[in-house]
Amino acid sequence: MTKTERITWLDENRIETEIAATAAGADRLRVREILEKASTLGGLSEDDVAVLCAVTDPDLVAELFHTAEKVKTEIYGPRIVLFAPLYFSNICLNECVYCAFRRSNKELDRKILTMEEIEAETAALIDQGHKRLLLIGGEAFPKTGFQYLIDAIERIYSVKRGRGEIRRINVNVAPLETNEFRRLKDTGIGTYQLFQETYNRKVYEQMHPSGAKADFDWRVSVMDRAMAAGIDDVGIGPLFGLHDWRFEVLATMQHIAHLEDAFGVGPHTISVPRMEPAVGSDVSMAPPHMVSDFDFKKIIAILRLAVPYTGIILSTRENPEMRRDAFRLGVSQISGGSRTNPGGYATPVEEQAAQFTRGDHRPLDEVVRDIAASGCVPSFCTACYRMGRTGADFMDLAKPGLIREMCGPNALSSFMEYMLDYGSEDTCAAGEKAVAAEVATMEPKIARYSQTMMRKVREGKRDVYR
Numbered sequence: 513m514t515k516t517e518r519i520t521w522l523d524e525n526r527i528e529t530e531i532a533a534t535a536a537g538a539d540r541l542r543v544r545e546i547l548e549k550a551s552t553l554g555g556l557s558e559d560d561v562a563v564l565c566a567v568t569d570p571d572l573v574a575e576l577f578h579t580a581e582k583v584k585t586e587i588y589g590p591r592i593v594l595f596a597p598l599y600f601s602n603i604c605l606n607e608c609v610y611c612a613f614r615r616s617n618k619e620l621d622r623k624i625l626t627m628e629e630i631e632a633e634t635a636a637l638i639d640q641g642h643k644r645l646l647l648i649g650g651e652a653f654p655k656t657g658f659q660y661l662i663d664a665i666e667r668i669y670s671v672k673r674g675r676g677e678i679r680r681i682n683v684n685v686a687p688l689e690t691n692e693f694r695r696l697k698d699t700g701i702g703t704y705q706l707f708q709e710t711y712n713r714k715v716y717e718q719m720h721p722s723g724a725k726a727d728f729d730w731r732v733s734v735m736d737r738a739m740a741a742g743i744d745d746v747g748i749g750p751l752f753g754l755h756d757w758r759f760e761v762l763a764t765m766q767h768i769a770h771l772e773d774a775f776g777v778g779p780h781t782i783s784v785p786r787m788e789p790a791v792g793s794d795v796s797m798a799p800p801h802m803v804s805d806f807d808f809k810k811i812i813a814i815l816r817l818a819v820p821y822t823g824i825i826l827s828t829r830e831n832p833e834m835r836r837d838a839f840r841l842g843v844s845q846i847s848g849g850s851r852t853n854p855g856g857y858a859t860p861v862e863e864q865a866a867q868f869t870r871g872d873h874r875p876l877d878e879v880v881r882d883i884a885a886s887g888c889v890p891s892f893c894t895a896c897y898r899m900g901r902t903g904a905d906f907m908d909l910a911k912p913g914l915i916r917e918m919c920g921p922n923a924l925s926s927f928m929e930y931m932l933d934y935g936s937e938d939t940c941a942a943g944e945k946a947v948a949a950e951v952a953t954m955e956p957k958i959a960r961y962s963q964t965m966m967r968k969v970r971e972g973k974r975d976v977y978r
């Protein structure tokens with residue numbers, strides 16, 4: 513395979529210089545200036561972010577967290593969007609040293625789902641109450657090739673169960689060609705998501721010794737191809753644990769700046785996966801750059817301030833305590849009731865076919881109840897992309913703070929739908945309280961819309977959104 517042309521927007525020397533320049537710690541006055549600037553919701557520059565990454569003083573960290581909480585609440589209110597990953601396969605031609613799906617791992621039962629099995633997984637997820645899926649798997653399609661993915665998406669959208677269906681499919685698959693992205697877009701996906709793992713070339717080479725994924729430039733340029741093909745919403749993120757987290761955060765800022773320059777809009781979401789132990793992976797027990805819980809919270813808070821309108825996604829990897837802290841500091845989407853082994857929803861078994869160890873083993877209903885009990889509003893909304901509010905249009909809508917006018921009522925009506933159709937008694941009790949508390953804080957006009965939308969749902973209408 514020929515190497516892809518070297519990308520030019522990633523400046524590793526600049527990042528190293530920024531890290532070295534702030535190694536002695538962060539200047540108090542400068543930090544406070546940056547936090548002041550972040551409070552105006554205008555985002556931060558790469559230089560600002562470098563300074564925040566160096567903050568260790570407990571008082572300043574507390575101020576950083578406090579500012580992130582304020583920004584999170586101001587833009588997103590208390591809603592947390594829920595989704596589930598659907599693993600279609602654990603077969604992979606790559607050798608990522610940290611992943612259980614790596615080709616040479618003999619300790620794994622390999623499986624790629626048939627269309628019937630995809631349908632069964634979808635049905636099981638709909639029966640839990642999910643409306644949004646992330647379709648995800650190893651880098652290898654069966655004989656039908658890329659068409660498998662298209663067929664899988666069409667099959668998932670076709671499944672109807674009682675009053676439920678999947679309304680948005682996001683996709684996380686190995687980098688595609690531009691023409692494949694065009695076909696993917698035509699199936700009506702939401703976000704195309706891919707993690708860079710690490711933006712450091714040397715570390716990347718060590719972690720990805722063979723297979724198509726060994727080509728750093730092919731991977732790091734993937735969003736250019738996706739966006740050129742018309743996919744407006746893309747999701748990026750490093751895998752924290754492979755290299756110095758400060759390097760990864762600053763490189764993420766460069767990636768965002770590049771997409772903004774090239775396409776007029778940055779990523780729709782940033783994921784913050786942290787490496788977990790995985791069966792048969794080389795670095796399972798000791799990530800080379802373990803990120804502490806404390807630093808992980810700083811990462812979330814810094815990203816929240818740096819790109820206030822970009823969703824931050826936390827996955828199954830984190831335990832319930834970390835998830836609760838993460839909501840406060842900036843996370844806007846989480847997975848719930850997840851399985852990381854193909855077929856794991858329809859036929860729950862011991863997860864010896866899973867990609868990594870999950871930190872949160874609770875069923876969706878419990879996750880939803882916990883979110884509601886902590887004062888947040890679980891949201892199953894899928895309105896934006898169906899209303900054409902994607903890419904720059906979404907950002908234009910988000911920036912003046914309108915996100916709350918649309919997303920707040922949509923969160924409430926979709927949560928009401930969940931409670932009526934799937935919620936347990938305890939979850940509904942916690943949920944009704946959370947709904948009432950949220951409506952009480954809304955501007956009268958928005959509260960009225962919300963009440964009207966929830967009334968329609970109580971009266972039997974479904975999929976009510978604006």
Ligand code: SAM
Nearest residue numbers: 610611649650651684686707751787788790868
């Ligand atoms: N195979 C494709 C790829 O690698 O891009 C897409 C799916 S892969 C299953 C999704 C992500 O799982 C990877 O991008 C990687 O960041 C993450 N992952 C792999 N091993 C992990 C581990 N041990 N802990 C946490 N995340 C892991």
Ligand code: SF4
Nearest residue numbers: 604608611613614650
């Ligand atoms: Fe395959 Fe993705 Fe796992 Fe790498 S991270 S081994 S490409 S599934």
